[in-house]
Amino acid sequence: MQTVEQSLRALLAEGAQDGRFGPGSKLPTERALVEQLAAPRSAIRRALETLERDGVVIRHVGRGTFLTEAAVQQVDGAPADTSPAEIMQVRLLLEPGVAALAARVATQADLDRIGECLAGGGASEDFEGFESWDARLHRAIAKAAHNGLLMNMFDVLNTARALPVWGTLKRRTSSPERRRCYHEEHTAIVEALCDRDPEAAAAGMRRHLEHVSDNLLGRH
Template sequence: MGYRAGVRTVEQQLRALLDEGAADGTLGPGAKLPTERALAEMLSAPRSTIRRALDALESEGLIERHVGRGTFRTDVGHRPAGDAPPDTSPAEIMQVRLVIEPPVAALAARIATSADLARIRTELDAGGAAEDFESFEAADARLHRAIALAAHNGLLMTMFDVMNTARALPVWGSLKRRTSTPQRRACYHAEHTTIVEALHDRDPEGAQEAMRAHLQNVADNLLGRH
């Protein structure tokens, strides 16, 4: 039973890897996945467990393996999330984010892998090093998505990605740009740091509260609630 649970965990991690690759364009249809050895090192799992998890994904038609060539993503495996309605308002976006992201952070604090935490730390550092609005916003989006990926729940990621498409709406981008200042970006980075520290401390309540406080601050700044 324990071994089978291990396979299921690795399978979820591989699904998250495919989801992330679909979002950033690195693992679209036909893209080659890392080798079994590389995946084993990346996910800190035995190669036998990696192989069984890949068997499950192959049985669903999400990937295909060719002897001597490697493992490739199929067209079936590329399933983009739906789009948010074009008339979604910034207030609606923040309401949904406040409902979804704090408990997601709590879940990530419980089950994130060391690879997840390293990815989250990389995006946090990118946000801290960002010197302009566009760079910070890109790092911010990647950080929040990396935290969601660390919850290892495919259905939740589908919901998250639908919500996240609203960030590409013109009304959201223009409002964020108008309300962004270097001081606010520094404040958001400090709040992100508190969230990430709670994740590393395996503190679900702390991660949830830090995420809630951060998103409430973002909402207040965007919507002029002071």
């Protein structure tokens, strides 16, 4: 049986993989962690103290508990020196094909989950909220392909998106206008998935990622 500390570490690792937690992300409150992990508050506090000593989190009185850059680098997956250009090269190779496969084999439950992520991103008014839903949307599409090996590859890719260099660049190049544009592109991808159109799903994903790459890396 996992200890509370192990359960909390697993929660953070999963969050780093699916995009909920990156460097500087605020953790749920102690009360929320009590509910999520079904553990006493005293055990949650002890686990957080241990994680703070290990450099995984940093706590600010009155502000909350935040994930450190070191925590993300401890997650198995992409090398810590992976560049944004490398990340985008792999995404462009992998994700259009993933979208095409998902269009063929996604269940209605998969499409419902993808739709929830799309709606969450559309309702997000700040950078952190949109980025979190963006990562969840892309991961939900990958899960809808129902291929375990492919999912493992995608999760390695997603750990790269949690590296500090990626987050810093995304924040610097983000704007409300770009987020609205990305949401429109996401909408086109999801519509193609719901239409069971592999070619349109792949093409939509490729256009979206090329646009992201242009904005991040300054290519035209």
